Amino acid sequence: MTKFNAWNVIKNGLNGQSYWTRQWRDPEPKNSYDVVIIGGGLHGLATAYYLAKNHNIKNVAVLEKGWIGGGNAGRNTTIVRSNYMMPGNHEFYEHSLKLWENLSHELNYNVMFSQRAHVSLFHSPGAKDSVSRIYNIMRLHGTDAELWDLKTLKKKIPHLNYHNSRFPILGAAVQKRAGNARHDAVAWGYARAADTLGVDILQNCEVTGFTRKNGNIESIQTSRGIIKGKKIGFAVAGNTSVLWQMAELGNLPIESHKLQAFVSEAVKPLLDQVVVYGVGGAHFYISQSDKGSMVFGGDLDWYKSYAQRGNLPMVQDVAEAAMAIFPSLGRIRLLRHWAGVMDMTMDGSFFICKTPISNLYLNAGWNYGGFKASPASGWYFADLIANENPHNYVQNHNLERFEKGINIDERGAGPDPKLHG
Amino acid sequence: MIRINCPYCGERDHSEFSYGGDATINYPSLDASEKEWTEAIFFRKNIKGFQFETWHHSNGCRMWLVVERSTVTHEIKSVKPCHPDLQKVVENNK
Numbered sequence: 001m002t003k004f005n006a007w008n009v010i011k012n013g014l015n016g017q018s019y020w021t022r023q024w025r026d027p028e029p030k031n032s033y034d035v036v037i038i039g040g041g042l043h044g045l046a047t048a049y050y051l052a053k054n055h056n057i058k059n060v061a062v063l064e065k066g067w068i069g070g071g072n073a074g075r076n077t078t079i080v081r082s083n084y085m086m087p088g089n090h091e092f093y094e095h096s097l098k099l100w101e102n103l104s105h106e107l108n109y110n111v112m113f114s115q116r117a118h119v120s121l122f123h124s125p126g127a128k129d130s131v132s133r134i135y136n137i138m139r140l141h142g143t144d145a146e147l148w149d150l151k152t153l154k155k156k157i158p159h160l161n162y163h164n165s166r167f168p169i170l171g172a173a174v175q176k177r178a179g180n181a182r183h184d185a186v187a188w189g190y191a192r193a194a195d196t197l198g199v200d201i202l203q204n205c206e207v208t209g210f211t212r213k214n215g216n217i218e219s220i221q222t223s224r225g226i227i228k229g230k231k232i233g234f235a236v237a238g239n240t241s242v243l244w245q246m247a248e249l250g251n252l253p254i255e256s257h258k259l260q261a262f263v264s265e266a267v268k269p270l271l272d273q274v275v276v277y278g279v280g281g282a283h284f285y286i287s288q289s290d291k292g293s294m295v296f297g298g299d300l301d302w303y304k305s306y307a308q309r310g311n312l313p314m315v316q317d318v319a320e321a322a323m324a325i326f327p328s329l330g331r332i333r334l335l336r337h338w339a340g341v342m343d344m345t346m347d348g349s350f351f352i353c354k355t356p357i358s359n360l361y362l363n364a365g366w367n368y369g370g371f372k373a374s375p376a377s378g379w380y381f382a383d384l385i386a387n388e389n390p391h392n393y394v395q396n397h398n399l400e401r402f403e404k405g406i407n408i409d410e411r412g413a414g415p416d417p418k419l420h421g
Numbered sequence: 422m423i424r425i426n427c428p429y430c431g432e433r434d435h436s437e438f439s440y441g442g443d444a445t446i447n448y449p450s451l452d453a454s455e456k457e458w459t460e461a462i463f464f465r466k467n468i469k470g471f472q473f474e475t476w477h478h479s480n481g482c483r484m485w486l487v488v489e490r491s492t493v494t495h496e497i498k499s500v501k502p503c504h505p506d507l508q509k510v511v512e513n514n515k
Contacts, residue, residue: 078493213434239469241465241466241469245466250464251460251464251465251466251467252464252465252467253463253464253465254465254467254491255442255465255467256467256469301439302439302440302469303423303435303474304440304442304472304474304492305492305493306492306493307468307492307493307494307497309494311423311436313422313434314422315437331482346462361441389471402459402462402464403455403456403459412468415441415462415463417465418440
């Protein structure tokens with residue numbers, strides 16, 4: 001693999017770009033691996049990378065039923081932030097943000113991480129108090145967080161709708177280190193870096209069944225033959241329950257819901273931050289991509305679904321929210337909208353844990369927030385697989401937490417998966 | 422748009438309704454173990470395919486319904502009132 005650096009860019013520029021090698025191999029599956037990760041999304045690829053990098057476990061395969069980056073990795077709004085308050089969550093997401101800050105260097109791949117600030121608007125004194133509590137907890141744990149008053153906000157983002165008499169903007173809770181990254185580049189960067197360390201990335205390799213022996217999973221039946229793995233990790237958010245039942249493990253505290261996102265035609269530079277508007281029934285988040293498109297999203301479609309396509313009532317809801325907060329978007333045209341299938345969990349937090357099968361490990365339940373989590377998710381999932389012992393940050397992110405009554409419910413919404421937005 | 426044929430009101434857009442959830446949960450007795458209650462409250466089959474689920478006609482007759490719907494294609498096979506006695510009343514009035 002040719003490294004990306006100034007010398008190689010110049011050399012190839014003078015040689016008709018003919019000396020670049022392919023970014024990752026397309027190997028035939030081996031008979032067996034030390035670790036098999038099922039799911040070639042951001043979490044699976046990151047896990048494989050950190051297994052090789054941090055734990056020197058290089059005989060690793062990543063199985064992907066389609067092509068890498070073709071699932072939820074390509075179906076998100078690319079927001080990266082760490083504004084969480086629950087123990088376990090805030091340390092985890094803060095570590096993820098720190099990994100993001102160095103990711104382009106780490107992977108030798110420009111993931112275009114842009115720390116442009118995440119601006120969460122508030123519209124009532126109660127909302128201000130509530131968000132102040134969360135952002136103060138963040139500060140106490142060393143995460144950056146600040147409140148912008150109306151004057152600062154108007155200076156920074158002059159074209160919001162400051163004349164909405166029903167939901168007047170009073171200010172915003174801001175995380176300046178938060179921002180966006182380029183989703184494809186993250187998948188490709190992790191794939192390329194993992195491949196360089198010896199990981200086999202097996203695309204078009206769908207898992208169709210498991211063979212059990214002495215309580216363990218001995219081998220995996222796939223569309224590209226039978227593959228053995230000493231240890232197996234699931235990282236297939238959206239379809240976790242399907243795979244879980246294929247392994248005859250019963251039920252999970254997860255429901256699959258679909259979440260839509262939208263991209264508009266490109267316009268000149270308009271918005272330099274990620275803006276979040278959530279009030280009443282509305283939930284809306286927007287940023288501008290490097291190409292100039294407005295990238296935005298809202299809530300789930302509100303009913304359980306495995307379909308990767310959105311329904312129209314939510315398109316209308318999101319458009320209404322856009323007009324309420326950003327009236328200047330009124331005549332912008334939508335280019336595309338799509339839906340991804342989310343693992344919505346019973347308390348809105350994820351799982352990185354062991355399972356009833358001793359050589360099977362679970363990475364699932366990312367709700368709305370899988371994109372930003374991917375570096376830390378890979379980091380701690382690799383750590384769990386390599387060391388058999390969950391790190392402190394994820395020690396309660398397991399399937400037993402519900403029975404023990406230690407739910408990690410950021411919103412306090414209770415056991416209804418669709419409410420954990 | 423999904424069209425749900427409400428037994429009381431007729432066929433309407435799904436945006437008139439609110440999704441409830443799995444309609445097949447059997448809640449255990451009050452003195453059942455914590456394990457059983459955890460299973461009933463927090464754990465789901467999360468079926469990919471046809472499932473029975475509850476919907477509330479929240480912007481209509483405000484009745485709860487049991488809908489058999491595919492979670493892949495969104496095709497609906499049947500819609501019935503949640504309460505079996507109400508189902509009888511609906512059938513007798515046909």
